[in-house]
Amino acid sequence: MAEATIDNTAVADGDEGGVRRRDFIEIAAVSFGGVGALATLYPLISQMAPSKDVLAESSxxxxxxxxQPGQAVxxxxxxxxxxxxRLTEKEIAEANAVDVSTLRDPATLTEMTKEGHEDMLITMGVCTHLGCVPLGAGEGEVKGEFGGYFCPCHGSHYDTAARIRKGPAPLNLQVPEYEYTSETTVKVG
Structure with a gap:
């Protein structure tokens, strides 16, 4: 009687040495699912981006x-x-003469302005106490005891370098990010 040998390389389950039909269906299903997930997620993620009007106000x-020197806008x-x-020479000298260690929120005029432009002070016009708009930037407005800004809501007084000197405000007026794009133009934001 002859012995029969079993060849382990025989074709099983329709495997013809290449991609099986089951593998193709799995790859197609995963690909289809991935495309469906992207189609679902794209609108959800894109709606979180800032709108055009917000981007327009970003700077x-x-x-x-x-x-003019001594004038604010x-x-x-x-x-x-x-x-x-725009600070006058006198306002710059007065701001530099203040002992910074005596201030509630210590900052020098140099820290509040850009190098080479110590005469231009750019700050947010929002009191750091409760968010009121201080007076002092408009013509004829009350500038407070220190000649800078005065918040009429709760009586905070800021000096000409926008540093808090008296009243309940905890911090100086905020200096936003800005840069000089030319000698006559400042880009804020």
Missing amino acids: TEVDISAI KAVFRKQPLFVR
Whole structure:
């Protein structure tokens, strides 16, 4: 009687040495599921991006050429007031003469302005106490005891360098991110 040998390389389950039909169906199903997941997630993720009107307000350009020494102007940055003030030589000297260690929120005028532009002070026009808009940037407005800004809501007084000197405000007026795009233009934001 002859012995029969079993060849282990025989074709099993329709495997013809290539991709089985089951493998093809699995790859197609996973690919289809991936495309479906992307089609579902894209609108959800894209709706979280900022809208065009928000992006348009993300920066503001201010022309500073017409601002005279001692004058301040108001602008709008991200729907909040922005104060741009050109300091006089006297205001710069007074701000630099203050002992910074005596301030509630210690900051020098140099820290509040950009190098080479110590005469231009750019701050947000929002009191750091409860968010009121201080006076002092408009013509004829009360500037407080220190000649800078005065918040009429609760009586905070800021000096000409926008540093808190008296009242309940805990911090100086905020200096936003800004850069000089030319000698006469400042881009805030």
